[in-house]
Amino acid sequence: MRRLFVLIAAGIAAHAPAALEPDWPVRLALFQGGPEIQAFERAGELLVRPDDLRVLGLSVRLDGASAEVARGEVRVRAPLHPRTGKLAIEPLAQALGLELRRPTVQAPQAALLATVSRVFADANGFGFESSHPVQIRSFRLQDPSRLVIDLKGAKLGASASLELAPGTRAAQHQPDTVRLVLETDREVRGGLPETAQGGSWMLANPDEVSSEPVPPPTATEQPPAPPLPTVGPLLATRSTPTEQTFELRLPPDWTTKCRIERAAPDRLVLRVPAAQWVPPEAPLPALRSIETESDGVSLQIALNMERPMGVRSVVERNLLRFTLVRPDVGDGKLAGKVVVVDAGHGGSDPGARSLGGKVLEKDLNLAMALEIANQLTRSGADVILTRASDVFLPLRERSEIANRSNAAFFISVHVNSNRVSNSRSGTMVFHHKTDPIGQLLADCIQREIGKTSGLPNLGTWSDGRIYASGFAVLRYAKMPAVLLELGFINHATDLRRIQTEDFRKKVASAVVKGLRVFLGDGQQEGR
Ligand SMILES: [Zn+2]
DSSP, rough: OOHHHHHHHHHHHSSSSSSSSSTEEEEESSTTSOOOEEEEETTTEEEGGGGGGGGGTOEEEEETTTEEEEETEEEEEEEEOOTTEEEHHHHHHHHHEEEEEEOOOSOSSSSEEEEEEEEEEEETTTEEEEESSEEEEEEEETTTEEEEEEEEEEEEEEEEEEEOOEEEEEEEEEEEEEEEOOOOSSBBBBBBEEEEESSEEEETTOOOOOOOOOOOOTTTOOOOSSSEEEOOOOEEOOOOOOOOEEEEEEOOTTTTEEEEEEEEEEEEEEEEOOEEEOOOOSTTTTTTEEEEEEOOOOEEEEEEEESSOEEEEEETTTTTEEEEEEEOOOSOSTTTTTEEEOOOOOOOOSSOOOSOOBBBBBHHHHHHHHHHHHHHHHHTOOOESSSSSOOEEEEEEEEHHHTTTTEEEEEEEEEOOOTTTTTTOOOEEEEEETTHHHHHHHHHHHHHHHHHSSSOOEEEEEGTSOOOOOOHHHHHHOOOEEEEEETTSHHHHHHHHHHHHHHHHHHHHHHHHHHHHHHHHGGGGGO
């Protein structure tokens, strides 16, 4: 009887997730229907075993009392529960730009949802931007005739930008679904992918029938299904002095499931679902080695490059095509290179302000820029400051100073601010759009800042995520250019830290190190 009683109690608890038992199990999925792990509920908090997060496509590194969890370029450090070694998922998800949907009686499975930051639509097309891939489902409704696009596993961000022309609308339709509706008879040109992390699509002209050609069956399709699909071989195709293109053959429809991540300036990781790796027959140009690792759920293919390189990739039907871009680094030494250091704002433009309004961003930027200039000069670089005092300078002039002096690098120094005070903390580095060299430089520098600044590492960001045309100073600069956001001026902890000499010294030396890694001068420090 005792056993029966326990079972009943368990049954009740499953539908009323109050903390009847410590560590009550809950299923947790990466979006509804996505890969799933076991989470545990305790006193209203959802906990997970850090190792399980890998199933959700997050990379995890444990060290002592904490774990470093990363998805793409965003990295977060989180403390482990001292006794159980588990992690609280909610703050972690937030930091990664994911939203936790808690289990309810109707939907007992918890889910992590991508944040949709932008939705746009007009009579000719539509698109969206999201923090992580979402599932896309589309269908038609009549009277009036309208096209419905559901983004599943998605939450419309609180500050999402909605650019919707008349006859189009977007809203959170269900707790895990953002719905976009277009009043139109037209269909999507080329069709929609099953999953995407944002994108834009045009509508077909009314007279176009279907522009999507049906792929002919190919001879490579084998009737008896192998136990695991194969990935590879990796082939080197086009080669120029500065670029090396590769093609990786994937099973059909896997291109959206394949991600390229930068694990280090000279190491890329391709992640695909569980598969059998077909190794290349001969060594490949631009690569030192390839390592693969399989955990039964996913296959990771690490490409160790000859040196830090930028990467550009496109996916086609069953092909991942990517190009490694070699930066032009001259003699590979920092000494003798012209580096333009730009202290953001100045004069009549104070930039962001602290909570009480006493501390101005322009002053923090200048103090920081002077220290960066100081350390770069000591490393032998020729430094030009766009401003060395509290004066106003137009945005375009800042980049033109770098263009006129034929600088090797342009580094703009800023301190961040956001709408809600004390809500966000950490450093990030912006690059222009999808420029592979800017991305690489941003990664080299942010990786070093993240190691020493004492503030959370918020990773590298494309300026296209903030403005469609990016930041003016990065857009006009003709050389590798980055914009540093060194903590949040409206976060008390950040502000205290930013104002210390120790912070300035550590960030400045991280910038020097990052440039050296980019140049291949002191590359061992990149990892
Ligand atoms: Zn600023």
